[in-house]
Structure formats: C-alpha cells, structure tokens
Amino acid sequence: MYRTLCRLRPHDAEMAVAVSTRFKETAKRKGRKEDGPLTPPLPRRWSLTPGDLYLLIGGAALLIGGMWVRHGGASLFADPIGAIAAVGQLTALYGTLLALIGILLMSRAPWIEQVVGSDEAARLHRLAGFASVWLLVVHALASTAAFVSGDSIATPGQILDGIVDFTVRQEGGVGATVAIGLFILVAFVSIRAARSFLAYETWYGIHLYVYIAVALGFTHQIALGSDFVGDALARNTWIALYAIAFVPLILFRFLTPIFRNLRHQYYVDEVVMERTGVVSLWVAGRELDQLPVRAGQWFSIRALTADGWWRSNPFSISAGPDARRLRFTIEAVGDGSRRLQRLLPGTRLFLEGPYGLLTGAVRTREKVLLIAGGIGITPLRALLEVLPARRGDLALMYRVPSKETLVFKRELQHLADARNAEVAFVTGSRESFAFRDDPLSAAGLNAAYPDILERDVYLCGSPRMMDKVEESLHELGMPKVQVHLERFGW
Ligand SMILES: Cc1cc2nc3c(=O)[nH]c(=O)nc-3n(C[C@H](O)[C@H](O)[C@H](O)COP(=O)(O)OP(=O)(O)OC[C@H]3O[C@@H](n4cnc5c(N)ncnc54)[C@H](O)[C@@H]3O)c2cc1C
Secondary structure (H helix, E strand, O other): OHHHHHHOOHHHHHHHHHHHHHHHHHHHHOOOOOOOOOOOOOOOOOOOOHHHHHHHHHHHHHHHHHHHHHOOHHHHHHOHHHHHHHHHHHHHHHHHHHHHHHHHHOOOOHHHHHHHOHHHHHHHHHHHHHHHHHHHHHHHHHHHHHHHOOOOOOOHHHHHHHHHHHHHHOOOHHHHHHHHHHHHHHHHHHOHHHHOOOOHHHHHHHHOHHHHHHHHHHHHHHHHOOOOOOOHHHHHHHHHHHHHHHHHHHHHHHHHHHHHHHHHOOEEEEEEEEEOOEEEEEEEOOOHHHOOOOOOOEEEEEEOOOOOOOOOEEEEEOOOOOOOEEEEEEEOOOHHHHHHHOOOOOOEEEEEEEEOOOOHHHOOOOEEEEEEEHHHHHHHHHHHHHOOOOOOOEEEEEEEOOHHHOOOHHHHHHHHHHHOOEEEEEEOOHHHOOOOOOOOOHHHHHHHOOOHHHEEEEEEEOHHHHHHHHHHHHHHOOOHHHEEEEEOOO
16 A cells, blocks of 8 residues: 555545545445545645745835835934824834734635644734734824824823824724724733633624724724825725735635535534544535545534524544545534534534644654544544555554543544554553653653654644643754644634
C-alpha cells in the first residue's frame, strides 16, 4: 500500500487512504454492492503566504498615513492643541483600519483560513478588535478636546460637555456617539472575565452590534472626516478599504454557505450512540462528491428544526470524507450539543464549512504524532484514518480520564492495525500512571516517543491539556511549524 501511495501526490494519497479504508465498510453497512471509491475534491490551496496578508495590511496603513500627510496632517504638530487634533485624526484612521482588519479576519475567506488558520485568525481578530476600540475612544476624546480647547487645553469637564454638545447638535453626532458606545460594549463583553458569564449565543448576538457601529462610523467619517470632505480620491480609497473587508465577509460568511446548502441539501442520515453522552451524526446530502473537504476540518451545524434553527455549533468531522457522508461525533456538554444528539434521521441541516487547518495540508514531516484529549479525538480519528504514512510513522496518544470515557476504542484499534500505526490510550489520574513522568510533560512525551522532534504533532483536547502539551513541546525545542492544533472553544 505504501509504495503505491508514495507515487501519488500527498493530497491524492490522503484521499486514497481514506476511501480504501472505509468504502468497503460503508457499502457493507448500507447493504449495497461495493461500487468503487469516490474521491471528494480537496479544498483549493491558494498560493498566498502570511507575508502577502501583512503586505496588504502594511500597504493600507502606509496609504492611510500618506493620505493624512498629503492633507497637511503633519503640520498640526506645530502647537499642542494642533497635536491633540492630529492624535484625534490618526487614531480615527488607524482605529477604523484595525476594525476593518478584524472584520476581514473573521470573514472565513478561504485564503485567510489557509494562511492564518481559524484559531490564529480568531486571536488576531481579538487583538485588532481591542486595539481598535482603544484607538477610537482616544479619537473621541482627543478630537473633542482639540475642538473645545481655546487658548489652553480643555479640562475633562469641558471635553465631556463637548461630547454631549457634539452628540446633540452636530449632524450625524448621535450616530458617531452610538457607534463608540457599541464598540465599548462589545469590547467589554469580550473581556474574558465578562465572557465567562455569558452564553455563547448572547455574546455572539451582542458582538454583531459591531457591524452597526462600523456602519455608523463610516457615515460619520465620510460626512465629517477632515481627510474625506472635499477629496474624492481619499473618499474612494476609504470606501475601497471598507469593500476589501466587507465583500469577503458577505461572500464567504453568507453567500457561500447559502449556495452550498442549496446545492448539498444536508440531512441527518443516521444517528449512532458511541458511548453514554457521545453520539455520532452521519450526514448525507446531494453531490457530496463535489464538496471540497479534508480530514481534520470542521463545520458549524445548524439543525433546521423549530427549536434549533437559530443556533449553530462547530463540530469536526470524525471520519475521513468518503464523498458520500460526513460523520460528526458530538459530546453532550450543554443545550446545543444535546439538541443535536436528539435529532432524528431525515432532519435537514444547515452546515457552514468546512473550515480549519488541522489537516494533512500543513504537514511538514513524514512522521506524525497525534495527541488527543477527551472529545478532541474527533479530528484526530479522521487524520489517523487518512494521513499517508509508512509502517510506524503514525502514532496516536489518546488521553482520557478513565477507560469508560474512551470514544472509538474499537475503531482506533482497527485503524492501528490497518494503518500499521501505534495507538496508546492514556487513562487515569496523573498519580496512577505507570509512567515515571506525567505522559504529557516534556519528559513523558520524550520517553514515550524518543523521535518526537522528527514528527509533526497534531493536537486537540481541552484548553488545559493543550496548553500543557504546547508547553512540553516548547520545552523539548519543537519548532512551531511542526505543531498543528485546533481549540474547541471561543
Ligand atoms: C473548531 C471546533 C470543533 C469542535 N469539534 C467538536 C467535536 O468534534 N465534537 C464535540 O463534541 N465538540 C466539538 N467542539 C466543541 C463544541 O462546539 C461545543 O462543545 C459545543 O458547541 C457546545 O455547545 P453547547 O450549547 O452544547 O454548550 P454550551 O454550554 O453552550 O457551551 C459549552 C462551551 O462550548 C463552547 N461553545 C458553545 N457554542 C459555541 C460555538 N457556537 N462556537 C464555538 N464554541 C462554542 C464554549 O466554549 C462554551 O463555553 C468543537 C469546537 C470547535 C470550536
């Protein structure tokens, strides 16, 4: 098997492995004749690098700076009040740029997913969002201070009066103040401490106010921004920057999922209990052989039922895609996952995706170690099935609190045999381990996998477990490019 696979390109090999391991099994279960493997297409790879994205952002930042200088902004620094006005202008421009970058990062544009990854995009989105809000607050204060200052710089009381006056009297003032208020609200509920008190859906609903804030901010800038009033070129450039952020958002967050769902018409085909509290949904649909997807990716699942249509939850595919069905394995942790577990065959679904970079596409080494914790086994189970590998190149360490909480035990044993892979179930409390070291510590990992530095590590589990493993890998000196992970959180 390996020799044949090696002559194929890695992508083809991955699909060949997935299909050859599973199509017989599926055909048998469905009671149909084995009619040969189908190969779903792989998601398109864009010839872009993170450098291209940074170039785009750096280019926009330079353009904005150039526009401001062209309008004589630098000369404002001649006196203190002018300098405050300059700070007000620059913070408005760069605060908005950061907000637009934040929106672009969450657009789910495939090239952003590919070069940054959904985890990193979410992290950068968060950073850009907070920085943007800080800058816009400074803009509001500095611009008002410059406006209301006479011979001497305005006091905090005068600035406050100035903001009220601006809101009440200035055309578009209410919109601008509401926009800042919404930005502050969204930033507040996104602080980790505040977020832990909110359900995901509540937080997400409030988060959507950002779009209203950005729209209000846009009209305020075009109407009053010193750089845009009277300069059509600057105005059009500004509009183009908004388009760069919003067109991908509309295209990939809304239109593409709608189009894909109309085409594939996903529905629950089969519901399988894996163990208490864990259920697999087998999802079928039309033309799934045309759906580009690869093992390790995830979808956001929305059940089109009276009580489920308004919420969606992300789940990884837990089996290599075989162009006929997708399998999701769901652990019941809250309302959303419990509802999905109770779905009946035939229920229509709305899927967004596939997303995610925890795939064979990012692999850099021939040898691979998959480290799963708890339900984090789902994407790694799919990767164990499909990653092309020679005998012994593939290993899985599966960490669970007890034997009873293992999922896919038999499947994993079967895959270990079929793929000549090493599968280790690590169960029990840390104190009860037979190992001398905690298996997830640097020493523990090194003892179990002495060649670990020659491997790529794919990691998925609880945040605590992932932090621990990342720390251990760092301690062992593993380069970041060899570590690939998916966080099951927000
Ligand atoms: C990329 C990704 C892949 C995942 N794959 C799987 C999988 O294969 N199997 C599995 O059992 N679980 C998976 N999860 C976790 C799963 O999405 C959550 O357990 C589920 O959404 C919980 O929702 P709930 O309403 O049941 O529970 P809640 O009590 O509402 O949420 C429990 C926790 O789940 C997270 N969560 C809830 N809703 C969302 C959301 N819409 N987006 C992101 N996080 C959310 C939050 O951290 C929250 O604290 C995955 C998560 C992510 C982000």
